[in-house]
Amino acid sequence: MTASSAPVVRARGLTMAYGAVGILHGVDLDVHRGEVLALLGPNGAGKTTTVEILEGFRRRSGGEVSVLGSDPERGDDAWRARIGLVLQSWRDHRRWRVAELLTHFAAYYADPRDPAGLLDLVGLTEQAGRQVERLSGGQRRRLDVALGIVGRPELLFLDEPTTGFDPEARHEFHLLVERLAREEGVTVLLTTHDLVEAERLADRIAMLVGGRIRAHGTPAELARGAAARAEVRWTAADGTPRRERTADPSRLVWELHRDAGGPIAGLEVRRPTLEDTYLHMVHRPDDAAAGTEGNTNSEERAA
Numbered sequence: 001m002t003a004s005s006a007p008v009v010r011a012r013g014l015t016m017a018y019g020a021v022g023i024l025h026g027v028d029l030d031v032h033r034g035e036v037l038a039l040l041g042p043n044g045a046g047k048t049t050t051v052e053i054l055e056g057f058r059r060r061s062g063g064e065v066s067v068l069g070s071d072p073e074r075g076d077d078a079w080r081a082r083i084g085l086v087l088q089s090w091r092d093h094r095r096w097r098v099a100e101l102l103t104h105f106a107a108y109y110a111d112p113r114d115p116a117g118l119l120d121l122v123g124l125t126e127q128a129g130r131q132v133e134r135l136s137g138g139q140r141r142r143l144d145v146a147l148g149i150v151g152r153p154e155l156l157f158l159d160e161p162t163t164g165f166d167p168e169a170r171h172e173f174h175l176l177v178e179r180l181a182r183e184e185g186v187t188v189l190l191t192t193h194d195l196v197e198a199e200r201l202a203d204r205i206a207m208l209v210g211g212r213i214r215a216h217g218t219p220a221e222l223a224r225g226a227a228a229r230a231e232v233r234w235t236a237a238d239g240t241p242r243r244e245r246t247a248d249p250s251r252l253v254w255e256l257h258r259d260a261g262g263p264i265a266g267l268e269v270r271r272p273t274l275e276d277t278y279l280h281m282v283h284r285p286d287d288a289a290a291g292t293e294g295n296t297n298s299e300e301r302a303a
């Protein structure tokens with residue numbers, strides 16, 4: 001990715017209403033080539049609506065959107081072939097065998113991945129001859145991922161991709177996404193409710209709350225967000241456990257050290273996590289939505 005390259009995904013002032021009900025209220029979003037962007041937000045925030053608009057499955061009410069250089073509402077087959085989708089809902093191919101299904105989908109693309117190699121990549125080689133309906137939930141999800149990347153997409157949409165994965169499968173999947181992004185330059189837009197996953201995978205995170213981007217930045221920037229404070233824990237001289245939240249933990253520790261005249265018993269400093277920032281954003285009253293709190297990048301810049 002270079003700073004000057006046009007974003008793979010660009011939205012400006014994106015609005016969406018279902019009937020009279022406004023869902024998106026002016027979303028600005030940029031995703032650059034080879035970047036993994038995680039879109040976070042509570043249930044009903046508008047993530048799926050946003051992603052469906054970007055995928056060309058839903059007509060927006062207003063605003064400008066460009067995906068791989070085209071307006072998704074006018075995306076043709078050639079445009080669609082450059083995009084990979086791993087959706088929440090399973091397409092119904094229950095009686096197909098795993099390898100057959102993958103080979104069938106591969107035939108739609110000009111330069112598909114080799115199905116056998118792909119099965120190996122997602123850890124389904126042993127299940128190659130099994131009917132889709134006989135796969136476990138996590139194995140089906142791996143097949144979803146394989147189907148999403150069989151056409152070597154430039155842009156991959158992952159909608160809660162690791163739901164139902166066991167920890168090892170999740171780890172393998174994370175390595176796969178990292179490889180796609182770092183080595184093949186695939187751009188990834190990920191929606192997830194798993195903050196650990198977002199922190200692990202995302203170059204940048206955008207938090208969508210109530211149809212607006214409330215905060216955006218790298219995971220570290222968001223975790224350091226102005227609203228979230230560190231927690232300092234220690235044991236007082238009389239043996240009682242103490243804790244205090246502060247924006248300046250090193251100062252508090254210095255004061256405690258000075259007052260104690262030496263080492264502080266039971267000292268722990270817990271830095272604010274992405275979860276702290278997320279919960280703060282989600283529970284912030286609506287009238288603060290226009291403020292800059294927690295938004296570690298400039299307000300003018302898109303997420």
Ligand SMILES: Nc1ncnc2c1ncn2[C@@H]1O[C@H](COP(=O)(O)OP(=O)(O)OP(=O)(O)O)[C@@H](O)[C@H]1O
Pocket residue numbers: 018023041042043044045046047048049050
């Ligand atoms: N076709 C539709 N018609 C009317 N309202 C809809 C439609 N689709 C979604 N909505 C409403 O739009 C809002 C945003 O929904 P959306 O599915 O985009 O949220 P989300 O952030 O993806 O949520 P989740 O985390 O639960 O998947 C919700 O209030 C939902 O009820």
